[in-house]
Amino acid sequence: MIVLKATQDKVLAALQSVAGIVERRHTLPILANVLIRKTGGQLQLTTSDLEIQIRTTAELGGDEGNFTTTIGARKLIDILRTMPADQTVSLESSASKLVLKGGKSRFTLQSLPAEDFPLVQEAANFGPVFSVPQKTLKDLLSQVSFAMAVHDIRYYLNGILFVAEGKQLSLVATDGHRLAFSSATLDVEVPRQEVILPRKTVLEMQRLLSDAEGAIEMQFANNQAKFSFGGMEFVTKLVEGKFPDYNRVIPKNHKNTVTLGRAPLLASLQRTAILTSEKFKGVRLNIEPGTLRIASNNAEQEEAQDELDIDYGGDTIEIGFNVTYLIDALSNMDQDMVKIDLADSNSSALLTIPENASFKYVVMPMRI
Known part of the structure; x- marks a missing residue:
């Protein structure tokens, strides 16, 4: 029986969408396989690692009829990747093996019985959709x-x-x-x-x-x-x-607030991060009216200093942070401005987007 017959790009896309969770080495060999279930003209692909199960349904041609089997997911993907995208490929079943054909290439692959595939037991009482x-x-x-x-x-x-x-x-x-x-x-x-x-x-x-x-x-x-x-x-x-x-954990009513451009702050932190020590990613921020100074040093007694002009009229604060934590947050935001709320050098800082309550990021200070 011809299980599927379609172009390489369609077959590969369907397989790759489910194969992300497949572990190469597993205590249960069948979990390295993808479960293929053909019902009429519809093909269902299922993978599992016992904790996650992904299933996709695709129309990939082939003979109509009912058929189930399992086949090594990674191997199948590796073979398909070496073929051109517009190549028509087919998968046929013969005895306990599956034959993959594309152009003049032919691969005979071992399958394992579908009834041995451990499907995740779905919960009986799901909440509302x-x-x-x-x-x-x-x-x-x-x-x-x-x-x-x-x-x-x-x-x-x-x-x-x-x-x-x-x-x-x-x-x-x-x-x-x-x-x-x-x-x-x-x-x-x-x-x-x-x-x-x-x-x-x-x-x-x-x-x-x-x-x-x-x-x-x-x-x-x-x-x-x-x-x-x-x-x-x-x-x-x-x-x-x-x-x-x-x-x-999210601080409320910190009395010192500064709003500044996200990109300049991120660039400044990335510069000063170069001279932090591998193990100890600390940077010092000195905030005073009109100026933000960022400084770092490392075990070789090298130092970096950077200054940004800011619109700020609150208390003078010196506070230390793990620079990676600040860079992570700023590089995952796409807004132009960022607002930072501070209390003092021992309290956590709150990063938000001005006029937008949907994102909050709290970072603990570190002693430097």
Whole structure:
């Protein structure tokens, strides 16, 4: 039976959309495979790593009929990549093997039985469906994902908190030294739901979401989240645990405020960052009426100093920060201006966008 027959670019796009979560080495060999299910003229591709499952449906020609099998995902992609985009490729089943043909090339690949493929058990009681445009979610993720922890022992920090309440969807990420918060408006009212999406899920979602028109539908259960967009269905386990109360972390009514251009500040920080020591990425900020001085030094006793003219009339403050935390936030914003609220040299700083309450970034000071 001819399972699929289409041009290389179509087949490759469908495979790549699901293959991001496939691990090359896994305790279960079948998890390196993609589950192919043909129903009539429709082809369904499914991959899983036991925690995340991605499924896409595509029309890729071939014979009509019912057929299921699993085949090594990476190998199939590697072979397809070496063929021209307009090459017609076909996949045929013969006994327990699959034959991939394209032009004068022919590859016979081993398959594993579909019934051995461990599908994720979907939760029985998902909450109500709500949706946002794909681009909105993509932007929200990019505004907070850099602040996620990596391999933190507090496992609930290795991901992003999604909070849906009323008509607002908020995303929060923190690694204990900084916290990023971003929010968007929903089209329907939803009851309050809080879930923590794992780091791997977040990175995969960022890869798959596009700026294309079209909404992404979300549903949350106790231990699972489900996303549907652009012909794909994405089911993931959630991180258990209690996320810190982010409202307590976000400073209120700091009395000193400075608004300045994002690009000049970012450029200045990138310059001074060159002379910070590898281990200790500290920069000193001296803020006084009219001037912001940024300085750094390293173990070789080299020094960098930079000055920016600012519109400021508050207290004189000297405060130290990990320069990477400031650069991360500024390079993930696309606005022209940034507003910084400070209290004193021992309190955390709040970065926001002027006249816009949807993004907040809190960074702890460091002693220098």
